Amino acid sequence: MQFFGGSEISPSPPAPTASGNNAHMMYVFNRNGVCLLYREWNRPLHTLNAQQDHKLMFGLLFSLKSLTAKMDPTNAERGNLGVPQLPGQGCSFHSFRTNTYKLSFMESPSGIKIILVTHPRTGDLRESLKYIYNLYVDYVAKNPLYTPGTPIRCELFNTNLDQYVRSIA
Amino acid sequence: MGREVSESCVDSLLTEMVSSYCDRFYANKPDLAARRIEAIGFQVGLQLSERYTMERPRFSDHLEAIKFICKDFWSELFKKQIDNLKTNHRGTFVLQDNRFRWLARMSIDPSPENGDLSQDNPLAENKAAQATSMHLYFPCGIIRGALSNLGIPCAVTADISNLPAYWGYGGGGLVVPWQRRKKKG
Numbered sequence: 039m040q041f042f043g044g045s046e047i048s049p050s051p052p053a054p055t056a057s058g059n060n061a062h063m064m065y066v067f068n069r070n071g072v073c074l075l076y077r078e079w080n081r082p083l084h085t086l087n088a089q090q091d092h093k094l095m096f097g098l099l100f101s102l103k104s105l106t107a108k109m110d111p112t113n114a115e116r117g118n119l120g121v122p123q124l125p126g127q128g129c130s131f132h133s134f135r136t137n138t139y140k141l142s143f144m145e146s147p148s149g150i151k152i153i154l155v156t157h158p159r160t161g162d163l164r165e166s167l168k169y170i171y172n173l174y175v176d177y178v179a180k181n182p183l184y185t186p187g188t189p190i191r192c193e194l195f196n197t198n199l200d201q202y203v204r205s206i207a
Numbered sequence: 208m209g210r211e212v213s214e215s216c217v218d219s220l221l222t223e224m225v226s227s228y229c230d231r232f233y234a235n236k237p238d239l240a241a242r243r244i245e246a247i248g249f250q251v252g253l254q255l256s257e258r259y260t261m262e263r264p265r266f267s268d269h270l271e272a273i274k275f276i277c278k279d280f281w282s283e284l285f286k287k288q289i290d291n292l293k294t295n296h297r298g299t300f301v302l303q304d305n306r307f308r309w310l311a312r313m314s315i316d317p318s319p320e321n322g323d324l325s326q327d328n329p330l331a332e333n334k335a336a337q338a339t340s341m342h343l344y345f346p347c348g349i350i351r352g353a354l355s356n357l358g359i360p361c362a363v364t365a366d367i368s369n370l371p372a373y374w375g376y377g378g379g380g381l382v383v384p385w386q387r388r389k390k391k392g
Contacts, residue, residue, distance in 0.1 A: 180215070180312045182222040183338055194314035 061203045062139060062155045066174070068187060069149025071096045075190045077199065099143060099151060106131040123147060125168065132164055146171055156206070166206050173198050221309065225341050241344045248348020249355075256353035259283055272357045273300050280353060285309075309346065310367075313339055339367055 066075040073092040086094065110129040123130070125144050133142040135158050142154045144167035152167050152174075177195035178184055184192060225244065233240035259280055266272040277289035281304075291303035315338070343365040351363045 177312055177314065180218055180222075182225065182313055182342060183315065191316040192314045193316075194312065 060156060060160070060206055062157070064155070064170075064199075064203070065092070065095055065151075065153040066190065067092075067096055067099075067151040067153075070187070072187060073189070074150075077196070079200075079203070095153065096151075099153065102134075103130055103145075125164070133162075142167060144168065144171065150174065154203075160206070163206070166202075169202065170199065173202065218309070218312075221342070221345060224345070229341055237341070241341065244341070244344040245348040245351070248345040249352040250348075251345075252349035252352020252354075253356045254352075255284070255349065256280070256356040260357070266357060269359055270294075272354065272359055273302075275357075276350060276353060277302060284349070307346075310339060310342060313342070336367060340365075343367075 062080045063078040064075070065073060068074055071093075073096070076088070076092065085091075107129045113129060124147055125132075130145065131143065133140060135141075138158060140156050140158045140160050142156070142160075142163040143151065144164065145151045150171065152170055154163060154167060154170070156163070173195060174190075177198060178190050178192055179186070181192050181194075184190070224247070228240040228244055229237065233243065260275070263275075266275065273292070273294075277292050281287065281289050285304070285308040287304075287306075287308070289302045290305045291301075293301040293303075347363040347365050351361060354361050354363075
């Protein structure tokens with residue numbers, strides 16, 4: 039029986055289809071863990087129902103953020119975990135990658151978390167996530183018909199988001 | 208006019224004003240709320256027209272005043288001019304703005320229980336029209352105030368001909384064809 043024999047490189051995932059986006063799915067959470075938006079463009083495997091999936095994702099991110107901050111070898115002082123920070127400041131993870139996908143994460147100072155799952159050969163998506171956050175501010179936060187804290191149902195946001203995600207390499 | 212204010216502040220203030228009057232002060236009395244909002248706009252229009260006509264001579268006729276509204280006044284308020292002006296030469300003017308700045312970020316709920324989105328859906332459009340119409344009373348008041356300060360008493364109404372349910376991808380912009388009818392009264 040060979041565990042590590044054979045080809046050392048896992049079979050690469052299928053290239054993004056021409057009809058679909060380059061991204062698989064996207065989550066937006068607010069500070070309290072409410073899932074404001076879940077968009078799916080290309081997700082063949084569903085293991086959990088929607089509620090469990092959202093809770094799992096939120097819990098995962100919460101733990102990862104804590105873990106990465108606590109394990110920081112360069113920071114001498116104990117920062118206050120949970121203090122809102124600008125993206126890029128302090129110590130927070132921004133992506134992880136597996137054989138089959140890459141998950142990119144950004145948290146705004148107001149606690150809005152944006153998670154984008156793409157194929158593993160995607161580059162650094164931090165600027166893209168900032169652009170998506172700008173879209174959120176423009177079309178959701180400034181939409182007079184939107185109540186903060188409720189799931190996002192704004193056509194303009196969805197349209198512009200789809201258009202932008204399609205253009206991410 | 209050297210001083211400026213953040214546009215986000217103004218947008219948020221207007222949103223909150225409409226929501227306060229409609230949901231709290233005059234909940235369940237949309238006509239009263241609309242009248243109050245329009246009256247606020249009237250006062251604002253009076254004062255704005257004073258500012259923006261400070262260095263100009265008096266307008267020779269009504270058409271000159273309307274053209275001032277379409278060009279200079281609209282540019283000061285909305286950073287663009289009116290796209291189309293029509294008149295019936297009997298006292299009614301129609302001003303058309305194809306992309307009204309204060310409604311540019313409004314969008315409705317595209318939930319599937321409202322039916323197939325690719326068709327015209329009268330129920331969804333009705334709800335959206337109601338929501339957006341409350342936000343139009345303030346600009347109508349501004350125009351009425353500005354014109355009455357220039358010596359033209361009138362009535363101003365606003366129409367939205369197409370809702371912000373626009374599926375165009377070019378440029379990512381929103382088109383709200385919108386007409387205003389003004390009658391001299």
